[in-house]
Amino acid sequence: MNVFLFYVTLAIYFGATAAYLIYLFKPSKNLGKFAHWLIVFGFIVHIIFTFDRFIEAGHTPITNLHESLSFFSLAVVGLFIIFESRFKMQVLGSFVVPVATVLLLVSSLFPTSIGPLNPALKSGWLAVHTIVAFLGYASFAVAFGASIIYLIQERFLKKKVLNGLFQKLPSLNVLDEINYKCLTFGFPLLTVAIISGAIWAESAWGSYWTWDPKETWSLITWLLYAVILHGRLTTGWRGRKAAILSIIGFAVVLFTFLGVNLFMSGLHSYK
Amino acid sequence: MNIVVVGLSHKTAPVEVREKVAFAPTHMEEPLNTLVSLEDITEGVIVSTCNRVEIYATTQDIAAGTARIKRFFADYHKVDIEKLDQHFYSYHGEEAIKHVFRVASSLDSMVVGEPQILGQIKTAYGYAAEYKSSGIILNRFLHKAFSVAKRVRTETKIASSAVSVAFAAVELARKIFNDLSDKTVMLIGAGEMCELAAKHFLNNGVRGIFVTNRTFERAESLAEEFDGKAVRFEDLFDQLHKADIVLSSTGAPYTIIGPSDLNEVMKRRKHKPMFFIDIAIPRDIDPAVNGVENVYLYTVDDLNGVVESNIEQRKKEAEKAEEIVNQEIGQFFKWLSSLEVTPTIVALRKKFDEIRKAEIEKTLSGWKDIPPDAGKKLEAATMAMMNKLLHHPISTLKQSGQGGRTALYVDALRGLFELNVDIPDDEEMHELEED
Numbered sequence: 001m002n003v004f005l006f007y008v009t010l011a012i013y014f015g016a017t018a019a020y021l022i023y024l025f026k027p028s029k030n031l032g033k034f035a036h037w038l039i040v041f042g043f044i045v046h047i048i049f050t051f052d053r054f055i056e057a058g059h060t061p062i063t064n065l066h067e068s069l070s071f072f073s074l075a076v077v078g079l080f081i082i083f084e085s086r087f088k089m090q091v092l093g094s095f096v097v098p099v100a101t102v103l104l105l106v107s108s109l110f111p112t113s114i115g116p117l118n119p120a121l122k123s124g125w126l127a128v129h130t131i132v133a134f135l136g137y138a139s140f141a142v143a144f145g146a147s148i149i150y151l152i153q154e155r156f157l158k159k160k161v162l163n164g165l166f167q168k169l170p171s172l173n174v175l176d177e178i179n180y181k182c183l184t185f186g187f188p189l190l191t192v193a194i195i196s197g198a199i200w201a202e203s204a205w206g207s208y209w210t211w212d213p214k215e216t217w218s219l220i221t222w223l224l225y226a227v228i229l230h231g232r233l234t235t236g237w238r239g240r241k242a243a244i245l246s247i248i249g250f251a252v253v254l255f256t257f258l259g260v261n262l263f264m265s266g267l268h269s270y271k
Numbered sequence: 272m273n274i275v276v277v278g279l280s281h282k283t284a285p286v287e288v289r290e291k292v293a294f295a296p297t298h299m300e301e302p303l304n305t306l307v308s309l310e311d312i313t314e315g316v317i318v319s320t321c322n323r324v325e326i327y328a329t330t331q332d333i334a335a336g337t338a339r340i341k342r343f344f345a346d347y348h349k350v351d352i353e354k355l356d357q358h359f360y361s362y363h364g365e366e367a368i369k370h371v372f373r374v375a376s377s378l379d380s381m382v383v384g385e386p387q388i389l390g391q392i393k394t395a396y397g398y399a400a401e402y403k404s405s406g407i408i409l410n411r412f413l414h415k416a417f418s419v420a421k422r423v424r425t426e427t428k429i430a431s432s433a434v435s436v437a438f439a440a441v442e443l444a445r446k447i448f449n450d451l452s453d454k455t456v457m458l459i460g461a462g463e464m465c466e467l468a469a470k471h472f473l474n475n476g477v478r479g480i481f482v483t484n485r486t487f488e489r490a491e492s493l494a495e496e497f498d499g500k501a502v503r504f505e506d507l508f509d510q511l512h513k514a515d516i517v518l519s520s521t522g523a524p525y526t527i528i529g530p531s532d533l534n535e536v537m538k539r540r541k542h543k544p545m546f547f548i549d550i551a552i553p554r555d556i557d558p559a560v561n562g563v564e565n566v567y568l569y570t571v572d573d574l575n576g577v578v579e580s581n582i583e584q585r586k587k588e589a590e591k592a593e594e595i596v597n598q599e600i601g602q603f604f605k606w607l608s609s610l611e612v613t614p615t616i617v618a619l620r621k622k623f624d625e626i627r628k629a630e631i632e633k634t635l636s637g638w639k640d641i642p643p644d645a646g647k648k649l650e651a652a653t654m655a656m657m658n659k660l661l662h663h664p665i666s667t668l669k670q671s672g673q674g675g676r677t678a679l680y681v682d683a684l685r686g687l688f689e690l691n692v693d694i695p696d697d698e699e700m701h702e703l704e705e706d
Contacts, residue, residue, distance in 0.1 A: 157447065157567050162577050171449035172544060236541030239565040 012042035069107030075138030136189030143182035278325020457514030460521030
């Protein structure tokens with residue numbers, strides 16, 4: 001049942017990705033509505049899947065790569081739905097929904113079975129630490145999507161290519177604002193995730209900070225976003241620069257999450 | 272009843288001719304009253320804009336009505352009719368309907384898709400309704416034209432892109448800033464195009480406008496006109512950071528703003544985007560400015576390029592619009608024909624029924640030993656006879672539809688049976704349609 005729900009979600013996300021990509025090149029009201037309701041429907045099934053897994057496993061289902069990637073994807077879709085209705089911007093979906101779909105697709109490559117819980121993870125901190133961390137990652141993912149569109153749109157404006165896609169993409173200021181909003185939302189979450197992780201580490205492993213690769217890279221990510229936000233508020237790193245930094249930031253996030261788990265050994269390598 | 276259109280437009284007459292026969296919007300009562308008091312003319316609407324002057328009217332006799340309207344143009348404006356004749360176009364029947372639908376949908380405009388014409392026709396119709404020169408046919412006709420125009424507007428992109436340089440500039444600004452209500456414009460120099468663009472930005476809700484000019488007095492007077500603030504030319508770079516949109520058209524033979532000037536400006540505005548529009552020839556702004564981060568520089572040529580491609584796009588959309596117009600003509604023409612048909616049928620039935628009833632009465636009154644059910648039987652027999660006799664002619668008439676035969680049949684019936692047919696009023700018409 002659980003695995004079935006997972007694949008249903010994946011299939012719906014693929015459908016929504018296709019709808020949003022077609023929408024980008026041939027926008028129509030009906031297709032836009034269809035894409036929106038498809039992703040909302042997929043999100044609901046995804047939530048049911050996650051909840052079902054929570055009941056079956058008896059703990060927060062973010063304990064291995066399959067579960068983490070799935071939750072990451074869920075958070076991205078949830079945030080996207082909020083931003084889509086808040087900014088009335090469907091084209092954002094053409095760039096963010098594929099990210100969520102790819103995350104879920106990668107998730108399907110890892111074993112889906114529910115194994116016994118690693119004793120080190122048996123704690124109330126599991127839920128707080130992981131959910132907060134992935135919500136933070138998800139807002140960086142939306143910022144990434146908005147930044148990609150920003151760079152495309154800014155290129156069109158500079159090169160004076162004003163037909164086709166240019167007309168369909170939103171204005172620079174709105175994209176910049178989404179990027180900024182996402183960072184101001186994601187950064188505190190990342191901060192909370194790191195602090196809660198440190199407290200949990202103290203109680204589980206006896207030390208707040210051990211320079212485990214995950215901890216190091218989380219700190220690098222945190223510092224990077226701190227610099228981006230600081231630069232924006234003081235010297236006006238906005239527009240193109242902010243977009244590029246946001247894209248780099250998300251690449252670092254992905255490495256912190258996936259690269260560290262897959263290629264480096266440490267306390268956080270849950271596969 | 273026939274709809275006729277007589278007029279002249281930018282396509283058939285130069286402005287010197289058009290202005291001679293234009294009607295002042297403040298004095299519409301007299302010409303409208305004169306128009307409908309003419310022989311052969313029953314209803315009339317006068318549309319008078321700077322690109323066209325045309326009259327929509329209803330008449331029993333197309334040729335006579337058309338000639339009367341042409342003479343009315345000449346007489347009312349005291350112009351020699353020979354001088355006007357070559358510029359007139361006239362339409363009747365489906366052609367007339369098509370023409371008005373196209374005009375209202377802005378397909379016949381100088382700039383196809385421009386939005387003003389619909390409003391102008393609505394105003395013209397407003398006068399006609401106020402002074403009661405339009406009646407059931409033109410009322411319905413113009414409302415139909417408005418709904419066709421609306422359909423064209425919503426179902427095609429005919430009016431969705433800017434086809435003037437000033438509008439193109441505003442649209443581009445929206446693509447950068449999204450909301451213009453907290454944006455400020457700096458106007459450097461003066462010039463028609465520059466001022467027009469500034470006006471468009473103001474109409475689109477920018478917060479404020481700075482004006483600078485080598486002659487400070489000129490800056491002050493322009494600032495007053497735009498309700499803005501004058502800036503001394505020497506202070507330009509001190510104030511430039513406050514502007515989001517810069518319109519420049521000075522007569523300077525060299526560039527006045529270069530990329531290095533913007534370093535300080537961009538720093539002071541925390542690198543918020545700036546949109547420069549260089550309208551001057553030779554250029555006021557160094558092309559390298561476009562390379563500065565978060566700065567977008569467009570020249571008049573760039574904007575013209577946008578406008579031209581938009582015009583191309585409009586042409587494609589206009590084809591879709593023509594299709595919509597063609598669909599709607601048939602529907603309206605059917606209604607117009609039924610306007611003749613239905614009352615004729617009613618009158619025909621009435622005539623037959625009157626004769627039938629009179630004959631029955633005559634028969635019964637002179638009949639002795641009348642069987643008790645004779646009245647009923649006679650009634651039934653004559654009724655059946657009448658219905659059978661009328662069935663074929665009536666259904667033929669109804670089905671003649673849009674073909675040219677309708678008018679022929681209607682005329683024949685009216686002549687042969689001496690029918691008196693009045694055009695029903697709106698309410699009666701409504702009832703008849705429901706039958």
